[in-house]
Amino acid sequence: MPAPVNAQRKYRRLAPSERRQSLIEAALDCLARLGPHGAGVREICDRAGVSPGLLRHHFDGKDELIIEAYRALTREFHQNLHGVLFDPAESAAQKLQAFINTYFSSEVTRDERVGSYISYWTLARTDRKIQRIQRSAYRRLRRLLAPVLNRLAKDRGVRIDAEQVAISLIALLDGFWLELCVDPKHFSRAKTSAICWKWLEAFLRGSRPR
């Protein structure tokens, strides 16, 4: 009576792309829970259920994994928000409300992700490659946002500098997002979204007519 086949296997082989994805996921998880200091090779590989030597078989080194994980993170972030802003059925106001909601949604800002964003904010100060990815992601977000803001201003009959308003709105969102990190209990995500929308509307009301 032989033991089940699965019990005899010491490990499962994965296609390189799958294993890389699994290691990226583990890296983001460690970065979020333990910060850059805690995201060591052994910790990451433990999390991925894999021996430490395997990292170098799929990546040039730990640094490349961390960078690749950031690429994946910004891609995920951008896709979430892109989908919301390009729904042709919605008005500009509806799009922007959905945008703000998504920014604070559990999908984007969920606890297992939010810590990794902050880790990368710190890493970007010293790592040029991470800095390049961050700036590019920031520029893409602005370019995504500006035309929709322009459209909203048109609807409201006011004249704005869309680029500048995009920058300000992102600043407001990022600022609240930071505060949610300090004290998650102090504000609900829904309430935070509502406040941001209120600020945006107040700003538009205060802008000069076309």
Place this chain on the structure above:
Amino acid sequence: MPAPVNAQRKYRRLAPSERRQSLIEAALDCLARLGPHGAGVREICDRAGVSPGLLRHHFDGKDELIIEAYRALTREFHQNLHGVLFDPAESAAQKLQAFINTYFSSEVTRDERVGSYISYWTLARTDRKIQRIQRSAYRRLRRLLAPVLNRLAKDRGVRIDAEQVAISLIALLDGFWLELCVDPKHFSRAKTSAICWKWLEAFLRGSRPR
């Protein structure tokens, strides 16, 4: 013909309080330039012009130094802003404009400091003691700001939830402050201050009358 006395001395003795201050300064400097990863004991002590063993003579360990440095940083930050908001000669509007200017001033946000703030944002995610200091500093800032905002709302004849506006204003400021880190060239400090003030005024104009 003896060499000058100073050239024979191998080191200079300092009072504990002075040496502690010097090490704290060096720690903040390393944290800002190199991030948490680069702020090692040897690096910090090099920066302070001192041998690595000395750190433990004045602090319980590296962790305590980092925490003590954060205490000094938040104290400095708070004192700068406290002075601005408690000038009795100024109106609420003038106080708040000065507050915003100071927030982005080279004193508070200067390059050799700004990086250390971000480092601590990351460290606060995993270190309870740093988290406690951060939350307390955040609460103090809100309590400093709320009464002045209330006064401004009175002057403008509108009714606001001062606590909530304080939270929002801090979010806006912190958000811009983060963006200045990503791309310092994109916005001047003066322009950033002006935009924040404009947002605050627009919000007040949009609030309901008393």
Place this chain on the structure above:
DNA sequence: TCCCTTATTATACGTCTGTTCAGTTATATG
């Protein structure tokens, strides 16, 4: 079925980390 490829493991290596400690020397005090 066997075999070949290569994903994976386990161990070992050198470097860097925070810390220890015995010895050294600046400086206040009598």
Place this chain on the structure above:
DNA sequence: CATATAACTGAACAGACGTATAATAAGGGA
């Protein structure tokens, strides 16, 4: 000027780090 105190040095330590490498075994193709 002599002496005691303690600020300070510098080398050595154990452990954690990222990495290199030889051995192992999973799993598809002949």
